[in-house]
Amino acid sequence: MTAAAYDTVAVQYAEFAAEVWDKHPLERAVWTAFADSVRGRGPVADLGCGPGHLTAHLRSLGLDAFGVDLSPAMISLARAAHPDLRFEVGSMAALDLPDASLAGILSWYSLIHTPPAELPGYFAEFARMSASGGHVLLGCFESGGRPLTSFDHKVTTAYSWPLDELAGLAAAAGFTEVGRVYREPVAGERPMRHGCLLLRKP
Structure with a gap:
C-alpha cells in the first residue's frame, strides 16, 4: 500500500524534496x-531513500552509501538522478543483507507510515544488520508531548511519536541512545514538531 502510494507521487515528491533541501x-x-560517526567503518544504507537526495549527500560526506526503497518509481528516479550510486527496491523490514554488515543506517522519515505494532520488528532488523559500533540515525514527526498519534499524511496514514517511546523500542532491540534533536516546523511545513535519534549498537 505504501509503495503504491509513493509510486503515484514520486515525481512530485522528488521536486518537493529538492525545494526544501536548504531550509x-x-x-x-x-x-x-x-557521517562523522560511521565514516570509514563500512557500508551505510539509506533505508526509504526515495529519490536518492540523501543517499547522494551521504556519499558527498565520504560514506560508502547506497539506497533502498519500497517504491519502484522512487528507485527509478534515484537511479536516473544519481547513476553512479547503488539503489535497490526492497523492504527495510527484510533486506537481503548479511548479519552485522552495515556501519550505519539512515532511516529519515521512512518509518513514519509503519503501524506501531510492527515497529519492533524493524528495529530488530536494524540491529541484525548493524555491526558492533554501528549507528542508526532516525528522523520522524515528533508528538510534542502528546501520546503516539496517527494523522492524515498527504500520501498515506502516518504517525507522530514521542521520542522517549522510540528510544525505548530501540533499546529493546539492543541499541543505546547517543543523542536526540528536536526542531520546530518552518514556514510551509505541516505544523508538527520534528525529531531525530542517533543510536549505536554496542
Missing part, C-alpha cells in the same frame, strides 16, 4: 554528525 541547517548538521 534545515540543523538537519544538515545532524547528517554530518552521523
Whole structure:
C-alpha cells in the first residue's frame, strides 16, 4: 500500500524534496554528525531513500552509501538522478543483507507510515544488520508531548511519536541512545514538531 502510494507521487515528491533541501541547517548538521560517526567503518544504507537526495549527500560526506526503497518509481528516479550510486527496491523490514554488515543506517522519515505494532520488528532488523559500533540515525514527526498519534499524511496514514517511546523500542532491540534533536516546523511545513535519534549498537 505504501509503495503504491509513493509510486503515484514520486515525481512530485522528488521536486518537493529538492525545494526544501536548504531550509534545515540543523538537519544538515545532524547528517554530518552521523557521517562523522560511521565514516570509514563500512557500508551505510539509506533505508526509504526515495529519490536518492540523501543517499547522494551521504556519499558527498565520504560514506560508502547506497539506497533502498519500497517504491519502484522512487528507485527509478534515484537511479536516473544519481547513476553512479547503488539503489535497490526492497523492504527495510527484510533486506537481503548479511548479519552485522552495515556501519550505519539512515532511516529519515521512512518509518513514519509503519503501524506501531510492527515497529519492533524493524528495529530488530536494524540491529541484525548493524555491526558492533554501528549507528542508526532516525528522523520522524515528533508528538510534542502528546501520546503516539496517527494523522492524515498527504500520501498515506502516518504517525507522530514521542521520542522517549522510540528510544525505548530501540533499546529493546539492543541499541543505546547517543543523542536526540528536536526542531520546530518552518514556514510551509505541516505544523508538527520534528525529531531525530542517533543510536549505536554496542
